[in-house]
Amino acid sequence: MKVLTVNYEKCTGCRLCEMACSLGHFNFFSHWYSRIRVVKGETFFRFYPQFCTQCGDAYCVRACPTGALEKRFNFVQYEKNKCILCRQCTFACPWGLIYPDPEMQFMIKCDICGGDPECVKVCLQDALIFVDAEESPEVKHFTNVSKMEGGK
Structure with a gap:
């Protein structure tokens, strides 16, 4: 890895x-x-x-209510089409390293x-x-x- x-x-x-x-x-x-x-x-x-440090036990993945974030192949993957922009991932990340784009249309990580x-x-x-x-x-x-x- x-x-x-x-x-x-x-x-x-x-x-x-x-x-x-x-x-x-x-x-x-x-x-x-x-x-x-x-x-x-x-x-x-x-x-x-x-x-994003691709945490082993990624809090952002656990916090996402829609499954837009998923741990695959040791990387946290983001699926824009599943995201509802609730920002629970941002609040869950200890470093705040997943955040919305300036126009609030998708998350950036x-x-x-x-x-x-x-x-x-x-x-x-x-x-x-x-x-x-x-x-x-x-x-x-x-x-x-x-x-x-x-x-x-």
């Missing part, structure tokens, strides 16, 4: 990832239609790309571009990477923490 991950030390906040995402999905450039958002941190020149993320292709600093889960620093960290806490 591959995961999208970030090396925050490398991110310069250029927002090319946002533009590539909106262009790839909607054929125009718009921060508001991007499925990845770059947030400026409180510390000087620190930026944090944020996107990272879909990993079907396994070939546009954001990774344009990241000049290599801050965004799409790697096997075993190679991800975040996955290794959480696995080690789980083992320390008595998990597998």
Whole structure:
């Protein structure tokens, strides 16, 4: 299984990832239609790309009353035709990384571009990477923490 991950030390906040995402999905450039958002941190020149992390036990999927969100092949998939725009998924997501488009016609969330993320292709600093889960620093960290806490 591959995961999208970030090396925050490398991110310069250029927002090319946002533009590539909106262009790839909607054929125009718009921060508001991007499925990845770059947030400026409180510390000087620190930026944090944020996107759906495809949670193992996805709260958004459990919160959706219509089945518009479904976990398939380790990714949370969104089906626009089933969505009633109730925003229960937004409220359920601990990070608020599924949100309505500016015109309130559908929800926006990272879909990993079907396994070939546009954001990774344009990241000049290599801050965004799409790697096997075993190679991800975040996955290794959480696995080690789980083992320390008595998990597998």
